[in-house]
Amino acid sequence: MIIRTITLVTALGTLLIGCTSKASKEAELDSNPSGFCLNDELKKNTSISDVNEEPIQDQLTLTGKVEYNENDLVAFKSLIDGIVTKVYFELGDHVTKGKVLAVVKSTEIQEINEEKGAQLNQIELLNKQLKTKKELLNDGLVSQPEVLEIEYELKQAKIELNKISSKLQMYHSVGGGQFQIVAPKDGYIVQKDISVGQVITTDNDNPLFSISNLNQVWVMINVYANNLKYIRVGDPVKVKTVAYPDRIYNGRIDKIYNVFDENEHVTKARVVLENQDLNLMPGLSADIIINKKNSIGNAYAIPHKAVVFSNNKNYVVVYKDDCNLEVRRVTPITRNEEYVYVNEKFSSEEKIITTNALILLEELKK
Numbered sequence: 620m621i622i623r624t625i626t627l628v629t630a631l632g633t634l635l636i637g638c639t640s641k642a643s644k645e646a647e648l649d650s651n652p653s654g655f656c657l658n659d660e661l662k663k664n665t666s667i668s669d670v671n672e673e674p675i676q677d678q679l680t681l682t683g684k685v686e687y688n689e690n691d692l693v694a695f696k697s698l699i700d701g702i703v704t705k706v707y708f709e710l711g712d713h714v715t716k717g718k719v720l721a722v723v724k725s726t727e728i729q730e731i732n733e734e735k736g737a738q739l740n741q742i743e744l745l746n747k748q749l750k751t752k753k754e755l756l757n758d759g760l761v762s763q764p765e766v767l768e769i770e771y772e773l774k775q776a777k778i779e780l781n782k783i784s785s786k787l788q789m790y791h792s793v794g795g796g797q798f799q800i801v802a803p804k805d806g807y808i809v810q811k812d813i814s815v816g817q818v819i820t821t822d823n824d825n826p827l828f829s830i831s832n833l834n835q836v837w838v839m840i841n842v843y844a845n846n847l848k849y850i851r852v853g854d855p856v857k858v859k860t861v862a863y864p865d866r867i868y869n870g871r872i873d874k875i876y877n878v879f880d881e882n883e884h885v886t887k888a889r890v891v892l893e894n895q896d897l898n899l900m901p902g903l904s905a906d907i908i909i910n911k912k913n914s915i916g917n918a919y920a921i922p923h924k925a926v927v928f929s930n931n932k933n934y935v936v937v938y939k940d941d942c943n944l945e946v947r948r949v950t951p952i953t954r955n956e957e958y959v960y961v962n963e964k965f966s967s968e969e970k971i972i973t974t975n976a977l978i979l980l981e982e983l984k985k
Contacts (some may be wrong), residue, residue, distance in 0.1 A: 654942070655942075655944065655979075655982050655983055655985070656941050656942040657938075657941040657942070657944065657979075658941075661975065661978075662941065664974070664975060665972060665974055665975045665979075666972070666973040666974040666975075667938050667970050667971070667972060667973070668922065668925070668970060668971050668973045669970055669971075670919055670920070670921060670965045670969065670970065670971045671919065671920060672917050672918065672919050672920075673917060673918070673919075673920045673958075673960075674916070674917055675915045675916055675917065675918050675920075675952065675953060675960045676910045676911070676955060677910075677911045677915075677955065678908055678909065678910055678911065678955040678956050678957070679846060679849050679908070679909045679910075679911055680906055680907070680908050680909075680956050681840050681841060681842060681846065681906070681907045681909065682840075682841050682904065682905070682906060682907070683838050683839050683840040683841055683858075683890075683904075683905045683906075683907050684838070684839055684902065684903065684904055684905060685836050685837070685838055685860065685899050685900060685901050685902065685903040685905055686836065686837045686838070686839050686901050686902075687809060687829075687831050687833075687836065687837065687901050688831065688835050688836055688837055688891070689837070691806075691831050691832060691834075691835065692809070692829055692830070692831045693803050693804055693806070693829065693830045693831070694810070694826035694828075694829040695800065695803065695826055695827050695828050695829070695830075696821075696823070696826050696827065697723070697800070697819045697820075697821060697823075697827060698790070698821060699725050699727045699728065699790065699798070699821060700725060700726075700727060700818075700819065700820050700821060701723035701724055701725030701726075701727070701728070701798070701818075701819055702723065702724050702725075702816065702817070702818055702819075703721055703722070703723050703813055703814065703815055703816060703817045703818075703819060704722050704723065704724050704797065704815065705721060705722040705815065706720070706721045706813060706814060706815055707719060707720055707721060708720050708721075708808055708811075708828075709808070709811070710808055710809075710810075710811045711807060711808060711809075712807070712808050713805075713806070713807050714802040714805070714806065714807075714808060714830065715802060715805050716802055716803065716804050716805050717801055717802060718801060718802045719799045719800070719801055720799075720800050720801060720802055720828070721799070721800040721813060721827075722793070722797055722798070722799055722800070723797065723798055723799075723800065723819065724795075724796055724797050725796060725797070725798060726796065728787070728790060728792050728796050728797065728798050729796035731783060731786060731787055731790075731792070732787065732792065732794070732796065734783055735780065735783045735784065735787065738776060738779055738780045738783060739780065741776050742773065742776045742777060742780060745769060745772055745773040745776055746773065748769050749766070749769045749770060749773055752765055752766045752769050753766060800813075800827070802830065803830065804830055804832075805832060806830040806831050806832040806833070807830065807831060807832065807833050808828055808829070808830060809829050809830065809831050809833070809901060810826065810828055810829035811827075811828045812825050812826065812827055812828065813827040813828060831901075833894055833897055833899075833901075834893070834894055834895065835891060835892065835893055835894060836891075836892055836894045836899045836901060837889050837890070837891060837892075838858055838870070838889070838890040838891075838892060838899075838905055838907065839887050839888075839889055840856075840872075840887065840888040840889070840890065840907050841883065841885040841887070842875070842885055842886050842887065842888050843884065843885055844879070844884075844886075847886065849909060849911050849912070850872060850875065850888060850909060851872065851875075852872055852873070852874065852875055853871055853872060854871060854872045854909060854910075855869065855870075855871055855910070856869075856870055856871065856872060856890055856907050856908060856909050857869055857870075857907070857908040857957070858870060858890060858892065858905050858906070858907050858908075859905060859906045859908070860898075860899065860903045860904070860905045860906075861903060861904045861905070862898065862900070862903055863898055865924075866898065867957075868892050868899070870890040870891065870892045871890065872888050872889070872890060873889045873890060873891045874888065874889040875887075875888045875889075876888070876889070890907065906956075908955075908956045908957065915953075918952050918960040918961060918962070919960070919961055919963065919964065919965055920957075920958035920959075920960055921935055921949065921958060921959050921960075921961060921971055922957065922958060922959075922971070922973050923954070923957065923958070923959060924973055924974065924976070925971045925972060925973040925976055926949065926951075926959050926976075927976050927977050927980050929980065932948055933948065933949050933950070933951060933959075933961075934946050934947065934948055934949065934980060935947055935949055935971055935972070935976065936971070936972040936976045936979045936980055936983070937965070937969050937970070937971065937972075938969070938970045938971065938972055939968055939969060939970070944972075944979065944983060945983075946980050946983050946984070947963065948963075949961040949962070949963050950962040950963065
């Protein structure tokens with residue numbers, strides 16, 4: 620009887636071990652059997668994000684381009700003709716207001732300087748005449764009106780000299796028939812069309828250079844006619860550039876232009892973005908993500924890069940603390956440009972590994 624009981628227990632134990640072995644294979648990726656801990660070096664390069672239950676959003680992705688803030692852009696055109704003799708800047712340089720950017724030789728400046736010289740000679744002559752007239756007036760040899768006439772001529776000559784001097788100062792004349800081009804404001808040289816030996820004329824429509832501080836830029840969105848119904852002024856958007864695809868810039872639609880471009884078959888919308896790190900360089904292509912005004916319920920939203928696809932299944936690495944990590948299988952409901960929405964629930968103390976998830980998954984499988 621005892622032997623039969625032992626045999627029954629042994630058989631039952633074997634069955635349980637077999638079931639446990641099978642279950643452990645199924646749950647192989649859902650535990651941390653190795654006792655792996657996230658060390659300081661790996662943690663420095665690992666991003667850990669909150670995971671929240673959010674409305675499942677259908678999204679629209681539009682293309683666009685980063686452009687200068689036209690309200691901040693200063694384009695310089697020369698007021699007089701000349702030949703460029705020196706250039707002290709390159710495209711992309713940062714300049715400060717008043718900095719000399721170029722020197723130009725001009726016959727017009729030379730002529731103005733000659734006018735100034737002639738006016739100075741005229742004033743000197745009138746001063747001598749006035750002195751003589753006053754001496755003669757004291758001797759009774761001339762009348763008072765004659766002295767007043769000379770004084771009037773001298774006053775007018777000085778007014779004319781001030782006009783000529785102001786003009787030379789405005790042109791930043793430096794003598795020798797040359798004038799300087801100086802920066803009208805602080806900022807970056809964002810356009811340049813000037814070089815040594817170049818002839819510049821006042822009738823040229825193209826600016827010699829343009830300056831912008833780039834602290835704020837515009838993102839111009841291409842909106843096709845069938846997408847107009849999805850956008851409104853004030854709508855929140857997310858912007859990603861080709862240069863920094865992992866960096867998201869949050870903004871709002873600032874303006875929708877009520878003009879349809881027949882060549883591009885689009886209308887334009889504008890997003891104004893702060894650009895303190897200067898990574899939003901004018902000319903960069905961008906993707907603009909807009910949430911449509913609809914939702915199909917709530918679910919936990921996980922960033923795309925946090926989801927690891929392995930053996931035809933989807934997994935995330937759940938983080939509670941540095942030695943409490945878990946690989947958890949998830950079942951996607953749907954996805955958009957940013958998130959994968961999953962059926963599974965997460966507790967408030969659980970976070971998600973968003974970078975190095977694949978590396979950690981492999982470590983936790985060992």
